[in-house]
Amino acid sequence: MSDPRPLLEAHRLCKRYGDFALRNVDLTVRPGEIVGYVGRNGAGKTTTIKALLGLVAPDGGEGTVLGTPIRGMGGADGVAAKEQVGVVFDTVAFPDTLRIRDVNGLLRRCYRQWDERRFAAYLKRFGLPDTRKVKELSRGMGMKLSLACALSHGARLLILDEATAGLDPMARDEVLDLLREFVADDEHGVLMSSHITSDLERIADRVVCIDDGRIVFDKPKDEIIDTMGVARCRARDIDAILGSDVFGGATPRILHHEYGVDLAVPDRFAFAEAFPDIPCDRMTIDDYLHFMIKGVSR
């Protein structure tokens, strides 16, 4: 029976840098989950990830990664946890002069459970010749190399910071398939920070949004894209809609445009029944981000 404890959790995480601050960030990744972590540039995604990995010391709050307190990730306790964590940043950190086979040699000495065969299989799958030097890799190929490294040492938790940026659509498909396979056994989890919300719509189980250092929402992806909707209204329709019971007591979010008003509705099917003449589109993660960050409540 798989361990039900979260693979990663952060509770009221705080970190201040000059005029930016992470404020009371709560984040959880459970086994079998892919959690998408979205937000604007500078919102605090990478700071959160660095705090979780012990790369920066939080000013407040607590967290654990595979049971190890995040404040201990830089110490001896963190070594055991990091054996089971695969991390992919948005740049390839290996020296330019190394060949891919040298990366294998390097990581084989770092990880107790380094699987050379699996690494070779990923290289073959990604079309990366092991004689190629790191400096000769394109951005996409570098990301694939980083991913192959993260997946080849028995990791239970993957933390990806903009890992699919720079990949062509076919390569992104491959990577998303890999991530799905990774969590399929309900023992593994993924925290994936990305601007490419279409990727998250395809594989994420939950979406967490951060803006200006605060968590804006933490919702199941299916609730956003399968149930919620965007009602495209005229200004004169707003009062009638807001006076109805389609929002079920929740506070509606509104986006004003030059041509009309968009309303985030919690159930687009119920809305369509109540207001068949008002177009109501499927909500995307992008749409929901816009509503929650730039929209207003009424």
Next chain:
Amino acid sequence: MIRAWHLDLMMIRQRMLLNLPVSLALCLWLGLQTQSLATVVAAALFMTYPMVGMQLGQYDELKGWKTYRMTLPLSRRDVVAGRYLTLLTLVIASLLTAAVAVGLNIGIAAVAPGLGGPTGMMAAMFSADAVRAALLVGLAFLMVCTVMVCAMTILFYRFGATTATGILPLLVVFAVLMVALFVGSLDESAVAAWSDGLLWLLSPERLALCCGIFAALTVAIMAASAAISLRIYARTEL
């Protein structure tokens, strides 16, 4: 610690593949010119230990390596300990280079005329005075290089790769070369006084005392530097 050490060696591998042959060539030439074991040892130490050691910190700043490294199964203590083990490795590599150069000098003396043959070369390099001088000069030079390397290591941990930490090693190397040129330009009376002083030091008791002091200081400097580096790195935000 061993993992971190391997990572460091991998980072500097290319640099060492360039550095060691150049160091060997220089030591070879100096050995043939001076037939002095002390000169070969000092040159070998200088060409590798501080020349590579003072710039190790710069590799950490390349392409986010120091951040990624801490996502690998290493502690911050491992990283610092591995760094100092790498410095010791550079010392050993230097001494091995000197040994190879001396061996090649003897071999070259066997075939090249005017060098006194292998016996003459060995007599010059391995006389009792020559070995004592090499020991004294080697340990003194090791201590001086250790001060330079350990100071730079602390500065890199504290400030990272900045313009200052990039230029400082070059300035140090320049200063050492200036000292060497100055010593080389001394007149005969100064050289005689220097030689007399050295001979006074080379008595067995004084030699043992000086070598002991230099060795102890080297170890102490390195240990203190490691402790300071660890203290700094434990708080560094990556």
